[in-house]
Amino acid sequence: MGGTTGQSGKQFWWTAIPGVLWMLLNILHSAPPESLVSGGYPGVSYYAYSFLHYSYSDVVALYGARRLFLHMIPYVQNVIEYPVGIGIYMSLMAYFPSFWGYFIASDLGLMLAFILTLYPLYRARGINAALWLSLSPLLAVYGVLNWDLLGIMCWAWAVLTFERGRYRWAGMWIGIGIAVKFFPIVMVPYFSAWLWMHRKDQLKGFCLGLGISVGVLNLPFAIFAESGWSNFFSYNSHRPPDPGLYQWLIHVGVLHLNSVDMVSAGLTLGGGIALLALMLKYHWNPVGVVAAALTWWFLCNKVYSPQYMLWVYTAILWAGVDGGLLVVLNLAGLLDFWLAMRWLGLGTTGNPLLPRFVRGPVFPILAGRDLSLLFAAVFTANRSRLRVDTGLPSEIPISPRE
Secondary structure, X not given: OHHHHHHHHHHHHHHHHHHHHHHHHHHHHHOOOHHHHOOOOOOOHHHHHHHHOOOXXXXXXXXXXXXXXXXXXXXXXXXXXOOHHHHHHHHHHOXXXXXXXXXXXXXXXXXXXHHHHHHHHHHHHOHHHHHHHHOOOHHHHHOOOOOHHHHHHHHHHHHHHHHOOOHHHHHHHHHHHHHHHOHHHHHHHHHHHHHHHHOHHHHHHHHHHHHHHHHHHHHHHHHXXXXXXXXXXXHHHOOOOOOOHHHHHHHOOOOOHHHHHHHHHHHHHHHHHHHHHHHHXXXXXXXXXXXXXXXXXXXXXXXXXXXXXXXXXHHHHHOOOOOHHHHHHHXXXXXXXXXXXXXXXXXXXXXXXXXXXXXXXXXXXXXXHHHHHHHHHHHHHHHOOOOOOOOOOOOOOOOOOO
16 A cells, blocks of 8 residues: 555656646746846836747736735735735735745745646546646746636645535635635536535535635635725726627627626626536536536636636546647647737837737637637536436546545
């Protein structure tokens, strides 16, 4: 037993090496030149430089943009457009000395989050799924672009604990994930409904874990810094649509800016409810359904950042997807990153080639990305039909419930 455990541990660390190397590459490439931080933090000139060099990182930019070096209390003294988990994380990292201390600590924390994302995937889905994640070049461009890996890590542990019958812990991990990046909220209706059908006696524990983690992390800020805490919601509700289908529909006069929110919400909820109905009627695997629902949400949402592909990629690995679709998502994610950096680089420098660029690769790359998301949602939903009587897929061993 001990020898087998030791061999498994060694195998995991060998599996993690490619991903760690991708993360190191991303960290080194995103480090700004010293000349851009001569004032103690990256200034306005950082944006044009980073876009032109395909090295932009919110971790770098927001150190100066949100004055993290002043050590203000997040949401109380400093308005941050992210949920409280990220606001706390970035503010704590800023206590390391100088910009470079913040930069190194933040990115090493994200590398640790990758390892803690890979480990439960390796334990639950085996070495092949773990290698698909560790070998993914998406880590080289999105690993430290934002703080998404903190939320993706919570997703991974929520799924693992849910499948092993530790429903209270699953609820707590979902709650932490919601407080970090909000997207794990998509798990709540599907996991709750599955428990109501198959483990009704465990639903209370799941909801208790969820409520405790959401409350502990959010309530202090919601009560004592309501305007700062709610900025995440108001900021996103007032954002115009990102480049993609909605912008094109507005451009051709099919939609108006004030109707995008309604259309986006309607499509997201409609697809989500349809998936929930199918799961309940045919006892589909809830892990696959939440992966499909997340992908559908990203496809229909008016706000889409390129690093969201890393969420989709990891979620469908948990759903048991492999092969060609993963290759397509890697390619779509890399092209989307190139498009965003090139577009922003041309825009921030006032390059006269910008109109020509917009008429060139923008439409086919965005269309290809959206089609890959659509196919991923449909394919993952279809695969979630693999199940046993409990509603969980037969290839996943389930431990005795709590």
